[in-house]
Every structure is written in C-alpha cells, then in structure tokens.
Amino acid sequence: MVERAQTNAAKRAPARKTSGGSKAAGSARVLGASAGKKSTKGKGDKAQAKAPDAASAKPSDAQRKPKEAAEAKATKRSKGAGEPSAAKRKKATGSRGKLAGRRDELLGYFRKMYEIRRFEEESARGYAQGKIGGFLHLYIGQEAVGVGISAALEQEDYLFQSYRDHGVALARGMSANAAMAELYGKDTGCSRGLGGSMHFFDVANNFLGGYGIVGGQIPLAAGTAFKSKYTQDGRVTVCLFGDGATNIAGFHEALSLAGLWKLPVIFVCENNEYSMGTPMHRTSPVKDIADKGPGYGMEGVICEGHDVLQVKACMAEVVERARTGGGPTLVEMKTYRFRGHSISDPAKYRTDEEVKTRKAQDPLVVCRKHLAAAGVSDEELAAIEEEIEAVVQAAVAFAEDSEPAKVEVMENAVYAPLEA
Amino acid sequence: MAVQTYRDALRDAMYEEMERDERVFLMGEEVGHYQGAYKVSQGLLERFGERRVVDAPIAEGGFAGVGIGAAMVGLKPIIEFMTWNFSFVAFDQIVSNASKIFQMSGGAIPVPVVFRGPNGAARQVAAQHSHSVDGLYAHFPGLQVVIPSTPADAKGLLKTAIRDEPNPVIFLEGETLYGLKGEVGGADDLIPFGKARIGREGSDVTVIAWGRCYYEALSAAEAVAERGIECEVIDPRTLRPLDIDALVTSVEKTHRCVIVHEHLPYGGVGAEIVDQIQRFAFDALDAPIIRVGSRDLPMPYASNLESLVLPTVERVVEAIEAVTYAES
Incomplete structure (x- = not known):
C-alpha cells in the first residue's frame, strides 16, 4: 500500500491523502501499516491512560479487541492505482487468524522490547546509585524501532546508532551482560569499559557502534554501504540518528553521497520530536523529516515507530530495495521518548499531559494488543517477563562482579598492531 | 634507482599498491577525470576505472566519513x-x-584509512589556504602523522601507509615539493614509520626539520658550514610515531638543538620535541633549544609579508648562531 501524507497532521488523521507517483517534498510515503490510527485513538487510549506505566500495563478488554490490532505486512501496491479505502484497510486489519500465525514472531519482539525496557530501567537505577557515570540516554519509549529494524535485517547487515544505543545493541543481539558491564565500566563490557553508554560496539553482531557526536555516524554508514557496493557482498547498512541530527552537515553530506552513488543504506531518523529540549517545530523547516529525502535522490518514507509490526514491515520493504540495487531510503520513524534526553534531563519542556497521551502508544502496550489478538494469554506474557527479569538482574550481578576496566587494555587500544 | 618527481613518486606508490590489493581505492575531489588537482593521481582512472578511482562531490566531511566507514569493514581507502x-x-x-x-x-x-593531500603554504594563497596542519593532527592519539620531504620518502612512506598500517594515517605532502626530483625506491621498498632519517651529518648543532622546512634547514646548514659550524640535519619523517631516540642521540652528540617547522608556533610538534629533549637529554644541553616556525599570525596575502611569516633560511641561520653563541 502506498499512502502519502502532506503533513504531520495529515499523517495523523485516519484518512490519509493518497496521490500518484510524485516524490516531491511534503508527500512522503507512509509505509508499513494499514493499522488504522482511527482504532488506536479509540477506546484503547482511554484504557491505557489509566495505566501509563507501560512496563506493567496489561491491555484492557477494549485493547484486546481484534479490530484494534494492527496487521502490518508491508504490501507493495501499484502507486496511485486505486488506493484502498478506509473500509478496505479496516477489513485488512485485526484478523485474529493472521496475527495468530505470527504468534512466535510477536513473542520474540515482546521479549526483546521488554528486555530493553527493563534493562534501561535498571541502568537508570545504577546511575542513581552512582554505579554508572557519564551520560546516559535511555531508549524507553523507542523500543519498537530498534527491535523492528533488527527483525528486518540479516545477521551480516551493518548497523550504526547514535549515543542512544543500548536498546538497538540489545535488539541486534548483544548480551545484557556485556551491555550492563560496559555501563559499569568493566572489562567484560562490550567495549571493555573504554566506551561507556554512548559507545557500545558489537562486531560479532555487526553493530558498528554508538556515536556521541550528533550525526557523526551517518557518513560512516555511507562508508560501509560503499564497501558493500564495492565488494558486492549483498549486505545493507542501517544508520539510525535522531531528528536533531538532520540539521547537521554529516546528515546532508552522507545522504547526498549515498543518493549519488545509490548505496545500499537505509537512513533511519528516530524522530522523538525533541532535539534535546527543543521541539522539532523550532529546529526544522519541514514538519516531516522524510521530506528531506527527495532532495538527495531518495525516497522519504514515514513509519509509525511505536508499533513493532509496522516498523518491521516498513524496513523489510526498503531493506529489500537496498539489497537489490534500488539504492538508499530515508525512513522517518515517528516515535517518542518517555524519559528526558539524558538521565540528567527532567524534561520540563513538555507537559505531563503530552507524555501521558504518548504513553498510550507505548510500544509494549501496542505489542500486547497484537499478542492478545494473536491469542497469547497474560499468563504467558507474565512468564516471559519473569524470565527477562532474571536476565536483567543477572546482568546487573554480572556487571557488579566483573573485573574493573584494565589499564593494559586502555594503553593497547590506541593503535591497532601491525599484522604479522 | 629511478629518479622521479615527488608527485610521480606518490602516484606510483598508489598505482603499485592498487595493483597489488583490490581493497585499495582512491576517493576525493577531482582525483579521476580531472587527473588530480595537483596531478598526483594522473593516469589512475585509466588504469583502475571509476570503481576504484572515485570522484567525490565537494563534501569532505561526507567522503572522509565514507573512507572511515569503508575501512572499518575491510577496505583500504585513500x-x-x-x-x-x-x-x-x-x-x-x-x-x-x-x-x-x-x-x-x-x-x-x-580503521586503516589514509588521508592524504598537500599541506602548508603555497605562494600567496592567503589566510584560509596556507595552513600547515601537522601540529594539529599530531595532537591526537590514534592518528599516525607522516610528512615526507623527499621523493623517496614520499613513495616509501605512502606504500607503508597503504599496505601495512592498520591505523588512520594523516599523510601530509608538500604543496611546494611536488616538482622536486630525487631517487626513489622500487615496488617493495617500504619505509617504516617512526624512523628518522639523517640528511646531513654534523657535530655542532642538531637541526630537526620536516616537510618543506627540511630544505631550509639544509640550506642553513650549508651557510653556517662555511663558518665552521657543522649541523646535523634530521628529518623525523613521521611525527606520530616520533623517533625521539634518534633525536636525543643526536643532541647528546651536538649538545645544541634547533627545530624548524612550518606550523604555527603556539604548542605543536616543535614544542613537544623541545619538551622531550629537555627531559631525556637535559644534561647534554649547552644552550636552550630554539624553535623556528611560522610567526604567530594568520597568513597574509602580500608576498613581502608572507615571506616574513614563513620560516626562512635566514631565520634558521640566526637560530643556529644563537644556540652556538656565534657572532652573525
């Protein structure tokens, strides 16, 4: 399905304007879902508002109604040709049977998202206890993006992230032990205690790093994609960054080069609406980041980042295009962080009401709705939560018990040794 | 040994290493069809094609990042x-x-990436185009900083940078040295990093100089030799790693030291070498070490002023006289 939205506001309206093939700015394609906004603005929201703590929120009966569930398969349909009506979309959504077939997949997503949520809560606690230092940027609220993206990638694909990197690293397969130990500054950490929160690395999972300078990782992603094109290795690169990064030169230069050379890279903007404390309307001349893509010869698409199924479906489509020589895409994930920019930010620049409203679309709650539609019981989820709790607590214990970062590692990790 | 220009020595180093290793590619502005803004990449496009000799738009931050990213996953970008x-x-x-x-x-x-290009002042290109960046990049651990003064060093060091070096290399060519001719090594004559070269032996003053300033030092040494002052001129060739042992050994012999560099005098490699020598050879010194660098000013356009800012043979001679307490 191809839907086009003129503006952010239009995009949020249930009946989206559809149009023909123009890729002009202001008409970014919306990918991933037919899961009507209409339904998520219905009773579900109300019910969730009563239980804003998403980690423990159980979906209400209303939320579990099949019609509330998203059917998020990325369907490629001919552009402009008889777009499905709202009714048709509705019909395509909420099929218990369809989601039932994706039961295991959904459980996997839930498991990982819940692990990220609990990991981040524990890291906040470790910070408050003085066991974790430096900056700490939490992924709470954005879990569906990292998990949905990872689900659309092959093991050998490359991934870059900004400093808000814990969640994506875990989604990509890093162990909670290695992640927590890094935060604790231990030798067993994923970067041996040299990187810290902002610089997670996991070569085995092709997670090529968390980067602390806004936008600095974006040209690197063009570089790994250049290598993939150069060697025809069939890999794609995904590069994540925030909405603030789309104002810095690295973003523009990297997209310009990637568009020019048709590199197999997906640029994913996690638009959480705030560039630290400044709302996007005060930092960006356009309402949709996706509109910045066409200027660099690539399509810009918009995806609802709170729904892991929509993220997966959207990414699957653009990853396939990149892998088959169709070049790069700029994807804008509409998402939201529930905490401040970093742990030290009380986020006074937004209202409680706004946060409350957005928590109604907590990725975990949305996922629970899908799970309910797929016939998964609360008991099953409770058992998973218990398992994950053990994993996260074990990670904390592992981090506590690990050896401190080593002087000899620090001294030897400046220059790579000459190959023998 | 073949005699070549510094420019052709660099081109051959790239040509030979690209022949040898498919992972090596060259990217930059005007490197392909234009044959290089300074013709250093002359003929490479014809031999290796657009896949490996990549013309980039004017986006240094972008294509520098592309080089770093490509190096992270196994290519060897120049x-x-x-x-x-x-x-x-x-x-x-x-x-x-x-x-x-x-x-x-x-x-x-x-990150085995090589960044290369011309460094330092040319002639009257004014404030924004006259920087000598060696002091700046040498500041950072993790970078290797290479600054060859001769065609032989240019070729041998660039081959090492491309072939063997697993770390990012800042390769600083002399904008005014490209036409300089000299003997060069063959396809497998690599010059290791961290090994200084003694360009002229002497017993009275150690003159440490690199890049274009190496020639100012040699000329100054010839000038004072007529008065019986014998200078030992040493070119460290790489500023990171720095062959401090060779420098200290020479100072222990001569007991006097002058350092000549083009970069600005506030901080920098010259200051670093002064510090290391006074720490490692304090007892050997018979005079304070003197640095000769560009004057502490943005580069002016006017020719008469530019020549006052850059280090000159005359200023090096004065420094040698000062450390030997000689009459000028």
Whole structure:
C-alpha cells in the first residue's frame, strides 16, 4: 500500500491523502501499516491512560479487541492505482487468524522490547546509585524501532546508532551482560569499559557502534554501504540518528553521497520530536523529516515507530530495495521518548499531559494488543517477563562482579598492531 | 634507482599498491577525470576505472566519513583532500571517528584509512589556504602523522601507509615539493614509520626539520658550514610515531638543538620535541633549544609579508648562531 501524507497532521488523521507517483517534498510515503490510527485513538487510549506505566500495563478488554490490532505486512501496491479505502484497510486489519500465525514472531519482539525496557530501567537505577557515570540516554519509549529494524535485517547487515544505543545493541543481539558491564565500566563490557553508554560496539553482531557526536555516524554508514557496493557482498547498512541530527552537515553530506552513488543504506531518523529540549517545530523547516529525502535522490518514507509490526514491515520493504540495487531510503520513524534526553534531563519542556497521551502508544502496550489478538494469554506474557527479569538482574550481578576496566587494555587500544 | 618527481613518486606508490590489493581505492575531489588537482593521481582512472578511482562531490566531511566507514569493514581507502586546509570541514570525522573508533570499540575495529593531500603554504594563497596542519593532527592519539620531504620518502612512506598500517594515517605532502626530483625506491621498498632519517651529518648543532622546512634547514646548514659550524640535519619523517631516540642521540652528540617547522608556533610538534629533549637529554644541553616556525599570525596575502611569516633560511641561520653563541 502506498499512502502519502502532506503533513504531520495529515499523517495523523485516519484518512490519509493518497496521490500518484510524485516524490516531491511534503508527500512522503507512509509505509508499513494499514493499522488504522482511527482504532488506536479509540477506546484503547482511554484504557491505557489509566495505566501509563507501560512496563506493567496489561491491555484492557477494549485493547484486546481484534479490530484494534494492527496487521502490518508491508504490501507493495501499484502507486496511485486505486488506493484502498478506509473500509478496505479496516477489513485488512485485526484478523485474529493472521496475527495468530505470527504468534512466535510477536513473542520474540515482546521479549526483546521488554528486555530493553527493563534493562534501561535498571541502568537508570545504577546511575542513581552512582554505579554508572557519564551520560546516559535511555531508549524507553523507542523500543519498537530498534527491535523492528533488527527483525528486518540479516545477521551480516551493518548497523550504526547514535549515543542512544543500548536498546538497538540489545535488539541486534548483544548480551545484557556485556551491555550492563560496559555501563559499569568493566572489562567484560562490550567495549571493555573504554566506551561507556554512548559507545557500545558489537562486531560479532555487526553493530558498528554508538556515536556521541550528533550525526557523526551517518557518513560512516555511507562508508560501509560503499564497501558493500564495492565488494558486492549483498549486505545493507542501517544508520539510525535522531531528528536533531538532520540539521547537521554529516546528515546532508552522507545522504547526498549515498543518493549519488545509490548505496545500499537505509537512513533511519528516530524522530522523538525533541532535539534535546527543543521541539522539532523550532529546529526544522519541514514538519516531516522524510521530506528531506527527495532532495538527495531518495525516497522519504514515514513509519509509525511505536508499533513493532509496522516498523518491521516498513524496513523489510526498503531493506529489500537496498539489497537489490534500488539504492538508499530515508525512513522517518515517528516515535517518542518517555524519559528526558539524558538521565540528567527532567524534561520540563513538555507537559505531563503530552507524555501521558504518548504513553498510550507505548510500544509494549501496542505489542500486547497484537499478542492478545494473536491469542497469547497474560499468563504467558507474565512468564516471559519473569524470565527477562532474571536476565536483567543477572546482568546487573554480572556487571557488579566483573573485573574493573584494565589499564593494559586502555594503553593497547590506541593503535591497532601491525599484522604479522 | 629511478629518479622521479615527488608527485610521480606518490602516484606510483598508489598505482603499485592498487595493483597489488583490490581493497585499495582512491576517493576525493577531482582525483579521476580531472587527473588530480595537483596531478598526483594522473593516469589512475585509466588504469583502475571509476570503481576504484572515485570522484567525490565537494563534501569532505561526507567522503572522509565514507573512507572511515569503508575501512572499518575491510577496505583500504585513500582519501585525498585537495588541500589539507579543506580537512577542517572533515575534522570531526578524522578526530571523533577515525582516531577513536579502535579505542571506543575496546580494540575491536581497526580503521586503516589514509588521508592524504598537500599541506602548508603555497605562494600567496592567503589566510584560509596556507595552513600547515601537522601540529594539529599530531595532537591526537590514534592518528599516525607522516610528512615526507623527499621523493623517496614520499613513495616509501605512502606504500607503508597503504599496505601495512592498520591505523588512520594523516599523510601530509608538500604543496611546494611536488616538482622536486630525487631517487626513489622500487615496488617493495617500504619505509617504516617512526624512523628518522639523517640528511646531513654534523657535530655542532642538531637541526630537526620536516616537510618543506627540511630544505631550509639544509640550506642553513650549508651557510653556517662555511663558518665552521657543522649541523646535523634530521628529518623525523613521521611525527606520530616520533623517533625521539634518534633525536636525543643526536643532541647528546651536538649538545645544541634547533627545530624548524612550518606550523604555527603556539604548542605543536616543535614544542613537544623541545619538551622531550629537555627531559631525556637535559644534561647534554649547552644552550636552550630554539624553535623556528611560522610567526604567530594568520597568513597574509602580500608576498613581502608572507615571506616574513614563513620560516626562512635566514631565520634558521640566526637560530643556529644563537644556540652556538656565534657572532652573525
């Protein structure tokens, strides 16, 4: 399905304007879902508002109604040709049977998202206890993006992230032990205690790093994609960054080069609406980041980042295009962080009401709705939560018990040794 | 040995290494169809094609990052800056990424990228195009800083940078040296990093100089030799790693030292060498060490003023006289 939205506001309206093939700015394609906004603005929201703590929120009966569930398969349909009506979309959504077939997949997503949520809560606690230092940027609220993206990638694909990197690293397969130990500054950490929160690395999972300078990782992603094109290795690169990064030169230069050379890279903007404390309307001349893509010869698409199924479906489509020589895409994930920019930010620049409203679309709650539609019981989820709790607590214990970062590692990790 | 220009020595180093290793590619502004802004990449496009000789748009930060990213996953990029002055818009990529990724990844991801291009003042190109960046990049652990003064060093050191070096290399060519001729080594004559070269032996004063200033030092040494002052002129060739042992050994012999560099005098490599020598050879010194660098000013355009800012033979001679307490 191809839907086009003129503006952010239009995009949020249930009946989206559809149009023909123009890729002009202001008409970014919306990918991933037919899961009507209409339904998520219905009773579900109300019910969730009563239980804003998403980690423990159980979906209400209303939320579990099949019609509330998203059917998020990325369907490629001919552009402009008889777009499905709202009714048709509705019909395509909420099929218990369809989601039932994706039961295991959904459980996997839930498991990982819940692990990220609990990991981040524990890291906040470790910070408050003085066991974790430096900056700490939490992924709470954005879990569906990292998990949905990872689900659309092959093991050998490359991934870059900004400093808000814990969640994506875990989604990509890093162990909670290695992640927590890094935060604790231990030798067993994923970067041996040299990187810290902002610089997670996991070569085995092709997670090529968390980067602390806004936008600095974006040209690197063009570089790994250049290598993939150069060697025809069939890999794609995904590069994540925030909405603030789309104002810095690295973003523009990297997209310009990637568009020019048709590199197999997906640029994913996690638009959480705030560039630290400044709302996007005060930092960006356009309402949709996706509109910045066409200027660099690539399509810009918009995806609802709170729904892991929509993220997966959207990414699957653009990853396939990149892998088959169709070049790069700029994807804008509409998402939201529930905490401040970093742990030290009380986020006074937004209202409680706004946060409350957005928590109604907590990725975990949305996922629970899908799970309910797929016939998964609360008991099953409770058992998973218990398992994950053990994993996260074990990670904390592992981090506590690990050896401190080593002087000899620090001294030897400046220059790579000459190959023998 | 073949005699070549510095320019052709660099081209042959790239040509030979690209022949040898498919992972090596050249990227930069005007490196392909234009044959290089300074013709250093002459003929490479014809031999290796557009896949490996890549013309980039004017986006130094972007294509420097492409080089770093490609190096992270196994290629061996050579990124040409039309001049190092333009590297300032890629400074974040070089400093925040290239020099630190190996460290930030806990030693997991080497970054074997070579950044190269002409460094320093040319003739009357004024404030924004006359920077000598050696002092700047040598500041950062994680980078290797190479600054050849002769065609032989240019070829041998560039081959080492491309073939063997697993770390990011800042390769600083002399904008005014490209036409200089000299003997060069063959396809497998690599020059290791961290080995200084003694260009002239002497017993009275150690003159440490690199890049274009190496020639000012040699000329000054000839001038004072007529008065019986014998200078030992040493070119460290690489500023990171620095062959401090060779420098200290020479100072222990001569007991006097002059350092000549083109970069600005506030801080920098000259100051670093002064510090190390006074620490490691304090007892050997018979005079304070004197540095001769560019004057502490933005480069002016006017020819008469420019020549007052850059280090000159005359200023080096004065420094040699000062450390030997000689009458001028």
